[in-house]
Amino acid sequence: MTTEWLTDEQQRIWRNWLRLNRELNATLARDMAAASDLSMADFAVLVKLTDVPSGRVRISELADELGWERSRVSHQLKRMQGRGLVERSECVEDGRGSFVGITEEGRETIGAAAPGHVESVRRLVVDHLTPEEYADLGRLTDRLLEALD
Template sequence: MNDAEPVPWLSDDEQRSWRAFVRLHLKLSARLAADLQSHSGLSAADFEVLVALTDVPEGRVRFQDLAKEIDWEQSRLSHQIRRMIKRDLVTREECAEDGRGAYVAISAHGRAVIEAAAPKHVVAVRRLVVDALTPEEFAELGRLSAKLTDRIEREP
């Protein structure tokens, strides 16, 4: 679309659906973040990094790969990792193969914290989302989310 073309505004129904989706995203993110903080002392950002590290068997990922995995700018990740190192949730390990590269690794304390936090997080996700939908609705939510994510990732 160029500047000369008229904007295809959303219809009333499209606008209601869009605003409901945005409201859901904001409220759900805020509720889950508050729940994580109150039960485990973890921020949503802490949790996201720790989950990404526990998703790999060795518990460590090259810094740039972690940034891609969680879709963060390197500077944001650098600041987050520094804060997490101070709290002994992760460590930074030099990369022997590449003197400029580094790994982010989950610490023993970080693993204990995420293992304690995850079950409570799952309970909240189940209570707020999974149990509010039928299995078919939840599966459709997954399909629609994947479809939109794929489209966003293909956009330039």
């Protein structure tokens, strides 16, 4: 089997993509830390919990949704529970697994952090693209995510 190497242009684009992801994540994390008491991991968990009407999900489902190992989720939830952002409960319906739910403190905390995060996303990405370019970005990321799935 022979390797089809990237062209110079493909390599440039690929390396810039990696750099963009690295620098964008680092900047978003710095902005989040400066504006709130949340880490990006805290924010990711709270977003997933506020995405469901009940505000609670199975811990295994949360791990799948975040793409994290179960041990990472457990450590993250333990820290967040200690700060009063989430609460754990056993699944009484089937006796298997546990749930995690957002607390009122968690709702207030993400409610306070979300506007600053949206401002960062706009400042760093959205405001630099036309609506058409942003739609193109959406289609491209959807296609790449489908390939990964």
